[in-house]
Amino acid sequence: MSDLICINAVYSRESGIFRYLADTDEGYIFIDIVDNNAMPKLVTFEELDDEVLTGTITEVKDPWQHLRSRHFQPDHDYIILRDKNYALIKPLITHPNFYSRNIRGSITNILVETGTASKSTIYRYARRYWQRGQSKNALLPDYNNCGGKGTKKTRGDKSLGRPNETAGLNGVELSPELESLMHSAVLDTILSGRYRIDLKGTKKNLFDIEKAYIELLLRYCEGDTIKLDDKKPSKALFSRYYYEKFTPERRAQAKHGTKHFNANNRVLTSTVRENLIGPGQSVIIDSTPLEIGAANEDRFPLGRPTLYAATDEFSSAIVGFLLVLTPPSYFNAVNCMTVAVCSKQEFCRNIGLEKYAGDWIMEGIPQAFFCDLGPEFKRQPIEQFVTVYHRSIKNSGAGQPDKRGIGEKVFDRIHGQINHKCPGVVSEYLPKKAGGKNSQAEYTLCLEELNKLLLKAVITLNNKPLKDWDGDADFPSDLKKTPNNIWKWGIANRTGLLQHAERNHFWFSMLKREEATVSNDLLKIDQIQYSCPTLAGIRIKKYHSRKKVTVVRDMDDASAIYLVPGEGKSDYIRCELSPHFRRYKGMPWADVLVELKKAKDAHNKGMHTYYKNSVDYLFESKNMVVQVNQDKKEKLGSLSKSEKLLYLGNKSKQRSESSKIYRAIKPEELHGERNVTEQVKTDSVALSKTQFFMDDED
Structure with a gap:
C-alpha cells in the first residue's frame, strides 16, 4: 500500500484533509492541515487499506505548495527568522518517534527548561512545519497576510490617515455613496471619450485627474460650495480610488484612445516573422508624403512628392519604391508593385544608375500584398492580382498601423538615410510658432535627383545589419543579418525562387479595367475617341444600343488606350488617339480631364452668352418688323396690287x-x-x- 501514497502529499479522508508525514513499522503518520491544534497521528495499515478499498481517501491539491518556491536573498530578515525558528524545533521534528505524544512532550520539556522558547511557541512552529510540507520555507513568517490587504478599513465617520495640516479642511470617509459619485465623475470626464487632436494628429484626453476631481466636488456639494467648507473628499482619496478601481490598461486607453493604445501600448504576444515561412510570403505596400520638397529643372519649387514603398515582411528588405509628384492613386500603386516584382535592371537604367541593379536582387511575385485601407487599395481593380496570379490581397483594419509595423518603419529608415543630405526638408511640426520649418523656397532637388538619392538609400539599407531581427533556430548565427543576406538565405532554404513576372504583362494586367463604347467604329471613353485597328474602319450608323468593350489606359499618357485581349488571347491591342482629339496627345489623363472640364465650362458660358444675344436679337427683330409693317401700311396702304x-x-x-x-x-x-x-x-x-x-x- 505504501507504493500508492507519497510523503508530503495531501489526501482527503472522511475526517478531514491530512498530510502524509512518514511511515513506521506500525503504520502511517498523518496530520490534519486545517485543525489549529492538530498533532501527528498514527494510522495503522489496516485502517488505511480499508479507506483505499472503500475509496474514502483521495489525493488533493496541496494548498501550501507555493511556499516551496518562495525565494529571498540570504541576508533577508525573513530568511534569518526562518532559520532561527527551524533551529528551535529541530530536535523535535528530526526525532524518529516525533509522532509519539510522550516523546514529543519529553523533548518539548527539555527545550523549555533550557529557556529556548515556551511550549506553545515550540508546538506552534512544529505544527506549522508539519502542516505546510516539512520544508524550511514552511516557517517563513506570514507578514504578507497582516494589515487586512484588500479589505476596507473604517474609523467611524472620521477619515483614515493623519489629520490635514490645514485647519478647518476635514476629510470624509469613503462610503458606498461617495464611491458612486467618484465612479460617475470618472466616467463623465476621463472615460467620456472626448479628445482633442494635437499638431502630430495624436488624440489627447480633454480631462485629467484634476478636472475629474472638480467634477466630483460639484456632484458632492450639489452646487452649494458652502458644504465644502465643513468637509469634502480629498484629492488623494479620489486619486487612490481611480488608480485602484481602474486597471492600467483602461487608464492608458483613456489617455490617448483605443486606437493609439492598441498601436503603441498593447502587450505584444507574437512577432510578424513567427508566422512567416520566408521571403516573398507577404509584401507591405504603403505611401506617405516625402519629407523633402521637389523642384523642376529650373529649380522652381513644385511641391512634396508622394513616396510609395514595398517592403518584404520576413527580411525587412525594400523590394520596390515609387516617387512621383501625383497624389496617391491606384495607378501609382500598380507602378510600385511592378517595380517590386520585376527585375530592377530597366528601372535602374531609366533612373540613370544601372550599375546598382546588381545590388538590388529582389524580384518575383509574392504570395500576398499587405495594404492599408487607402482608397487605392480597397477598390475592386486591385483584386485582379488575385484573379490573374492566384495570389492574395490583405488589408489591415482602419487605424491599425501596428499590424504593418515593418512597412510603417521603413519610411523612417529611408528619411533617416537621406534627410541630413538634402535641402528643402519639411519638419514634423509645420507651424513656425511651434518650432516648425516649412519653407517651400528651399525646395531644390528635382524629381529625378530625388529618385537617385532614394535608390542609393535603398541599396544601403538593404545591406545594413538588422540588430533586432528575430530569426528561427535554423538561421546561421555567423551570417550577417542584412536584408540581402536574409533574402538570399530564405530563398535558398525556405520558399524557393518566386514566380517570375514579365514586366509588360504584369503592368497591363494590373491596370484598372474600364468600359469604352463603340460608335462609328471608334472607341470612346471619358469623351475622348480612339481608333481601333481591329474594327472595320467604315463609318456606319447603327441604330441599336452601343456596344461596349473592356480597355485599360495609361493614366500618364492619353495618346492611346489598350484593348483587353479576349478569351484565349494574350496581347493587348493599342488604340491610337483619334485625329479629332490630337490636342490631348501625350497629356496625362488628369490634365485631359481638367482641359475637358475647362472646355465644357467655356462652351457652357459661350452658350449662355449666345442665348442672351439671341433673346436681344429676337426682341430687336420683332420691333423692327412691327415698325416696317407700320411704315408699309402708311406708304402703300391706299395703292392697288398692280401699283x-x-x-x-x-x-x-x-x-x-x-x-x-x-x-x-x-x-x-x-x-x-x-x-x-x-x-x-x-x-x-x-x-x-x-x-x-x-x-x-x-
Missing part, C-alpha cells in the same frame, strides 16, 4: 438699293455723291439699251 408691284424686277432699282450696301464697304474717298441729272441721263440710256441687248444680270 404695289410696279418696281418688282426693276434692275435699276435693285442696283440703286445695292449701292447703299456697297457704299458701306467701299473706302470713304469713293463715297462721292452722284449728280441727279447724271443719274436721270444714265437711267434713260439704260432703258433705251434694253431694246437692243440684255443686261449682264439676265
